[in-house]
Every structure is written in structure tokens, then in C-alpha cells.
Amino acid sequence: MTPAPAIRIKGAAETEAGRLFAPVTLDLKSGEWTCLLGASGVGKSTILRLIAGLDAHVDFDGQITASDSLPLPERVALMAQDDLLFPWATVLDNVCTGAHLRKEQPDTGRALELLERVGLGAHARKKPAQLSGGQRQRAALARTLMEDRPVILLDEPFSALDAKTRSQMQDLAVELLKGRTVLLVTHDPGEAARLGQKIAVLEHRGMTEIAPPKGPIPRGVDDTETLTAAGALLRRLREAA
């Protein structure tokens, strides 16, 4: 893996229907987790798609730059709310998807090792339908890690999981994505308070940064300051709407 760059997103976005968000600046620190909060439809995922170089169906007036000035799209890995596993392929083949799609020889040994690390060592030969929702997201995490990209874009990857599984996945993701520049798009203030080393709230009128709670991530699920911060974030989201 190449060193994780810092990333600056600066600009405004418009759709055919009008302005999506006013000029904003968002700095993702190298090797840290940035959480982007906001209501649905405010353009959180748009920012993520712009960084990934995907068609965002908006008119973006601005720049997205990496601290090392190298192009970004080939250095990002994407993980979404939907696990995006192929139902016809085994878990192992799903983890090796990137290599298959690039017509490269997949490193099966490394894939198995990663499955072991996400706790799916015994499930490598199963089909995704045989796994639980949490296990499927673990497989998606293993596939993301397999790509070994320095920038990780997470689009509400844990939001469909139950509370317990979600908190476990958050812990696992922080552990395994250490050293990478992570942007987590979420609408869950609790998640942002647990995982954000930087927290930004996106609204149509612009972006506001909120000081994150103290302490290393993942912060405790019952940590008072984290819970208070989650409450304050939620109040803010309610007022914004």
C-alpha cells in the first residue's frame, strides 16, 4: 500500500434541480477517520462519489486534491450499505473480485488470511446467502481490504445492521483500516461520535465542523462524552432540518 494521502475537497455542487450544497471545504487528514453527517439528499454520497471518480450526476464546481498531488480514483476502495457481494460466487471468490475484474491472478492465500482476520475463516467456500447480514458486511470488509488501497470510502456500511453487530463491525473496521485515510458517510450521530477523528455536518447552506469527543477511536459504546457528543450532534441535525 502506498502512504495514505490527506485529501481536500473544495467546491460547490449543483444539480438540474438547483444547488445541492454551497461552497464547502472538507479536509480529510492522512490516516484518520473523518465522519460526514447530514440529512438524506444533502449530497453526502455525492462527495464520496466525486472522490471515487464515479459519475455523481451533479455539476461540481471545485477541486478534489490529494496531498501528494497524485490522482485519487485508483487509490480508493469503496464499501457501501449494500454488501455488493455476488450471490453466485463463493465468499472467497467475492473477496478476490478486484483481481478477477482486472484479469489478474488473485492472491488466494492473502484472501484467506483476510477472511480469517474478519472472522470468516470457516465460511470461505460458502455462498453469501448462507451468511448473516453481519457476516456479509465482514466479507465486504475483507474484499475492501484485499484491494489494499490507502483511501477508504465508506457509504453507511453499517446502517443496515442491528445495534450489537453494528458496534462490533465499527470496532473491526477501525482496527483493520488503521493507517488509511477513511471517509465515513453516515446519518447516525452515534456512529460519527464513536468513529470520527473529525466530524463534519453537511447542509445545503454549507459544511460545519464539530469538535469530536476526546480519546482514540473506536470510542466506548458507553463512554459518557461520546454519548453526549452523539446527543449534541442529533440536536444539531434536528435544528438544521
Next chain:
Amino acid sequence: MRASAVLWPASATVLALVVWQGIVSTTGVASFILPGPGSVAEAWWQNRMLIGEHTLVTLSEVALGLLIGGILGAATALSLASSRAAQELIRPMLVFSQALPVFALAPILTLWLGYGLWSKVAMAVLIIYFPVTSAFFDGLMRTPQGWLDLAQTMGARPRAVLWRIRVPHALPSLGTGLKLAAVYAPIGAVIGEWVGASRGLGYLMLLANGRAKTDLMFAAMLTLGVMSVMLYVAADRAAQRLAR
């Protein structure tokens, strides 16, 4: 197999036979106009070798038609899905070809390909080509956007996206197309036989009709029906395998 899987079709068959016999008995219609199930069964049994022979001919026409039409349809859908130019050029032609009554082509096919097997195979191919192409193509174009996004961030080759994502995802749609094809293909073959043939169930039906052997005509027709249903069941099984 569950008992109801046998019971209901069996009951439906019995009901149909009862209604049929009821119409024949109450109206007292002449047997050369509408023969009863009994005389049709008798005609079938007496001519079983003849019917079997002609069934084999029609079945081979249908099988070849399904094979060739299926391959051509799938190949067309793949080329349409992988090239924008192909889509713009071929799709209007495909749609227009569907607006033509293909049945009208049967005499010309006979002129071109003769009275033998191939004019009937061609007719079956023409009839099933569009449903197969259209069903598979629709499936190929409905690949979930999330998968395509994932592939793009992974730096995927377009051909690999087609074969590793779009095709496997579209296989159930191809199965739907093949199921339709299994129903249409016998119709195509029989129309071909009506226009000009010396063998096949369609030919036998015409022959029996011309000689006022209505019971034999019905026996041949019901045999064709049973054959089509069996083909449909086979295609349905195949489609379920594709969907897995």
C-alpha cells in the same frame, strides 16, 4: 414430490375431458366435426407408430430451432449489451422485425430452404429469436449500479465486467426468455409444416383434416400439446438452474 403437484393437474385433465365429452354427448355433433375423447384416444392408439414417427420429426425441428435460436439470441443480446453502436444499429431492426408477421415468411423459407427439416428449423428460430434476445438483453442492462460502481473503483476491464457481473446477473432473464422460446418454437415448426412438408405433426394434422379423419387430427394436435408442455417443463427446470 408433493401429492398436490400430481392431484391438481390430474383433476384439471379429468375436468377438461368431462366437459369435452359433455359437449359431444349433449349436442350430438357428428364425429367428423368434433370427435369425443374416446374416439380420439382410440385413433391415437391405432396410429401410435405413425404419430410417434411424425412427433420425432417435429421434435427434432423444435430442438434444433431452440438450440440455434437460443445461441443466436444470446449472442445478439451480448453484442448489443457490449456495444453502443450495435444497440443503435441493431435494436430498431429487431423491433421492426417483430412488427412483421413472421408467419408470412413461411412460404418464402420453404422456397429458400426446401421442403425438408431446415425450413421448419428456420421458422422456429425466427419465432424464438426475439424473445430470447430481448429477455437476455434486458437482464444485461439491469445490472445493479452498485456493482458497476464497485467494479469501476476496482479498475475493472469492461469485458470482465460483462462476463463476471452482467452475464451471471442476467442468466435468470435468459432463463425466462428460453421458457417463452420453448412455448413458441413448436408453433413455428408446425406453421412451417403447414406451408409445405411431407413429415411432422403439422403435416399429419393437415393430412388427417383433408381426409376428414378428425379424430386423428385431434390425436396429433393433443400430442403436439403434450410435447410443448414437456418442453416448457424442461425449459423451466433449466431456467431455475440458471437462476441459482
